[in-house]
Amino acid sequence: MLEKDLFEKLNVDHVRQLMAYLPLLEQARPELAKLMAAKPEKTAKFFESGLAWGGLYDLTIVEHLTVFSDIAGLNDFLVHAAASPDPHGEMMKLDDHPDFQEWNGGTDGQYEIQHLLGVLYSLIGTLDSLMLYGFYLNELLAKARDNSDDEALFNAIRVDPLAITSDTAAHRIARASVQADALFFSQLQNAIKGKSGKQARYLKKFKLFMQLLLEQGLLGRPNFELRALALELGTYAEDANAEKNLNELIRKFRKKKTTQ
Structure with a gap:
């Protein structure tokens, strides 16, 4: 599997570098919104037919990344990186890739700019969900679909209202409509407002950090190492209770991921 091959060789130093990209992720949407407001004549093409991404959330994360790779025109680059002795080192050369410097319509030039914008926003959305x-x-959405978990659906919509256009959300809304489920629609309305708990937002950087460790097989490291790394990277504020709180958060994260 491309994603597994690409990242299986990452180590703690690589996690440090990946976490450094977080500020760029958080700045992407507001900066693009400012650009569109300042130069509407140059960004009008973004809003042509095809600007939609809710359906991408129905895919698995690997399928989602595959779509991104195709639209971004990075298939050959990622295959080459995955096959190299140092996949991470190769990925750091992305800045030199022609399609990274100037997008040319993706694989075989078959996509329009609104498709690229949509898949980029969808990736930001799914990573934001991970952090929250x-x-x-x-x-x-898979939890909502497979386990009839409405709270999971509402959380997805809180992160990105476009999740409401996914097949999973459409099916659940249709069922609620047929059943005249007023409570569901009241909860749905609150979710669309996008309100997430303060604790969820406070810990979002820490959750991304823990997920990276999990996916790279580093979550089994001793607690003192994980605590030190979390504090070093600023994923948790250092205070008198940091050691105790981090130990508990690490324990809960490990338990949550082993009981999914």
Whole structure:
């Protein structure tokens, strides 16, 4: 599997570097919104037919990344990186890739700019979900679909209202409509407002950090190492209770991921 091959060789130093990209992720949407407001004549093409991404959340995270790779025109680059002795080192050369410097319509030039914008926003959404709730947005919809978990659906919509256009959400809303489920629609309305708990937002950077460790097989490291790394990277504020609180958060995260 491409994603597994690409990242299986990451170590703690690589996690440090990946966490450094978090500020860029958080700045992407507001900066693009400012650009569109300042130069509407140059960004009008973004809003042509095809600007939609809710359906991407119905995919698994690997399928989602595959779509991104195709639209971004990075298939050959990622295959080459995965096959190299140092996949992470190769990924750091992405800045030199022609399609990274100037997008050319993706694989075979078959996509329009609004498709690229949509898949980029969807990736930001699913990573934001990971930071807020400890699950990719794709996973939240899977929980809603497979386990009839309405709270997972509402959390997905809180992160990105476009999740309401997914097949999973459409099916659940249709069922609620047929059943005249007033409580469901009241909860749905609250979810669309996008309000997440303060604790969820406070811990979002820490949750992303823990997920990276999990996916790279590093979550089994001793607690003192994980605590030190969390504090070093600023994923948790250092205070008198940091050691106790981090131990408890690490314990809960490990338990949550082993009982999914």
